[in-house]
Amino acid sequence: MRLSKRGEYGLRAMILLAKTTPEGALPILQINDIANLENIPVKFLETILLTLKNNGFLQSKRGANGGYYLAKSPEEIMLSAIIRCLDGPLAPVRCVSQMAYEPCGCPDEHSCGLRLVMGDVRNAIANILDHTSLADVNRRSQEIKRTG
Amino acid sequence: MRLSKRGEYGLRAMILLAKTTPEGALPILQINDIANLENIPVKFLETILLTLKNNGFLQSKRGANGGYYLAKSPEEIMLSAIIRCLDGPLAPVRCVSQMAYEPCGCPDEHSCGLRLVMGDVRNAIANILDHTSLADVNRRSQEIKRTG
DNA sequence: TGAATGTCTACAATATCTATAGACATTATT
DNA sequence: AATAATGTCTATAGATATTGTAGACATTCA
Numbered sequence: 596m597r598l599s600k601r602g603e604y605g606l607r608a609m610i611l612l613a614k615t616t617p618e619g620a621l622p623i624l625q626i627n628d629i630a631n632l633e634n635i636p637v638k639f640l641e642t643i644l645l646t647l648k649n650n651g652f653l654q655s656k657r658g659a660n661g662g663y664y665l666a667k668s669p670e671e672i673m674l675s676a677i678i679r680c681l682d683g684p685l686a687p688v689r690c691v692s693q694m695a696y697e698p699c700g701c702p703d704e705h706s707c708g709l710r711l712v713m714g715d716v717r718n719a720i721a722n723i724l725d726h727t728s729l730a731d732v733n734r735r736s737q738e739i740k741r742t743g
Numbered sequence: 744m745r746l747s748k749r750g751e752y753g754l755r756a757m758i759l760l761a762k763t764t765p766e767g768a769l770p771i772l773q774i775n776d777i778a779n780l781e782n783i784p785v786k787f788l789e790t791i792l793l794t795l796k797n798n799g800f801l802q803s804k805r806g807a808n809g810g811y812y813l814a815k816s817p818e819e820i821m822l823s824a825i826i827r828c829l830d831g832p833l834a835p836v837r838c839v840s841q842m843a844y845e846p847c848g849c850p851d852e853h854s855c856g857l858r859l860v861m862g863d864v865r866n867a868i869a870n871i872l873d874h875t876s877l878a879d880v881n882r883r884s885q886e887i888k889r890t891g
Numbered sequence: 892t893g894a895a896t897g898t899c900t901a902c903a904a905t906a907t908c909t910a911t912a913g914a915c916a917t918t919a920t921t
Numbered sequence: 922a923a924t925a926a927t928g929t930c931t932a933t934a935g936a937t938a939t940t941g942t943a944g945a946c947a948t949t950c951a
Binding site: 625626627641642644645648655656657658659660661662663 | 894897898
C-alpha cells in the first residue's frame with residue numbers, strides 16, 4: 596500500500612509550486628531549485644516534472660530563466676490526479692479500480708467478499724485524495740504552524 | 744497503493760479457511776486443495792501459509808491427512824493483521840506508519856502538509872481493515888448472494 | 892553567440908515480487 | 922516397519938518495477 600518515491604517527489608514538487616503561487620501570479624521555479632529545496636535527485640526530478648507537464652499538470656518556460664509553473668490554480672489540482680499520473684491506480688486491487696479495471700478471476704466477482712472490502716478501501720482513499728487540492732495541503736500546513 | 748499477490752493469495756486462503764469453519768469445528772484444508780480452489784501456484788502458497796503459521800494466524804497438522812486450520816476464530820482475525828504480516832505497513836508513506844515509522848526528512852515533519860494528508864489516508868485504510876474480520880468478509884459475501 | 896535552461900530517450904543499477912527447487916520432518920495407514 | 926502423504930524450511934531463479942543517470946538536443950535570454 597505504498598506511495599512510490601516518484602509519486603512522493605512529484606507531490607512535493609507540486610505542493611512547493613502551489614505554495615509559491617500566491618495570487619494569480621506566475622511563480623516559476625527551476626528544476627534545480629526544487630531539487631535542492633526538497634532534496635530530490637535532479638535528473639530523477641526532471642523526468643517526473645516532464646511527465647507532469649505532458650499530462651497537463653504543469654507548464655514550462657524553456658531557456659535561460661525558464662522553469663516550471665502550475666498549469667491550473669492550486670485549488671483545482673487534486674492529489675488523486677497527481678498520484679494516478681505518477682503511480683497508477685489508487686485501488687489496492689485491479690478488480691475495484693476505476694481507472695484500470697481488470698477481472699481478478701474469482702468464480703463470482705459480484706459476490707467476492709475480498710473485492711467488496713477492497714472496494715471500500717479504494718473509496719476511502721479516493722474520497723480523501725479526490726477532495727484534497729494542493730491549496731488544501733498548504734492551508735493545512737499553515738494552520739498547524741499557527742495553532743501548533 | 745497496491746496489494747501484492749502474496750497478500751491477495753494469503754487473504755483468499757484465510758477467507759476460504761474461515762468459510763469452511765462453521766461452528767468451533769476443526770476444518771482442515773490442505774495446501775493443494777486451497778491452491779486448486781483459489782487458483783494459486785502451489786509452491787508459492789506453501790511459503791505464504793508457512794509465514795502465516797509462523798506468525799500465529801494458522802495452525803497445521805503434518806503428515807498424511809494433514810493440513811492447515813485457523814489458529815483463532817474467524818471473528819477474531821482482522822484483515823489488517825494478515826496484510827501487515829504479508830505485505831508490511833498499511834501506510835502509504837513510512838512517516839505516518841504505526842508499525843514501521845521512519846522520518847521522511849522534510850524540514851518540519853510536524854507541519855508537513857503531505858504527511859498530514861497521508862496520515863488521514865492511513866487512518867481511513869486502517870479503520871476499515873482493522874474492523875473487518877474474516878467472518879465479516881464471508882457474511883458480506885453471503886448477503887450479496889441472497890439479496891443480489 | 893554563448894550560457895542557462897527545459898526535452899527526450901535510452902539505459903544502468905537496484906530492489907522487490909513472484910515463483911520454483913529440493914532436501915527434510917512428521918504422521919497416518921497398511 | 923514400510924510407504925505415501927503431507928507440512929517445513931532455505932535458497933535461489935526469473936520477472937518486473939523502481940530509482941536514478943547519461944547524454945544529445947532544443948529553446949530562450951542577454
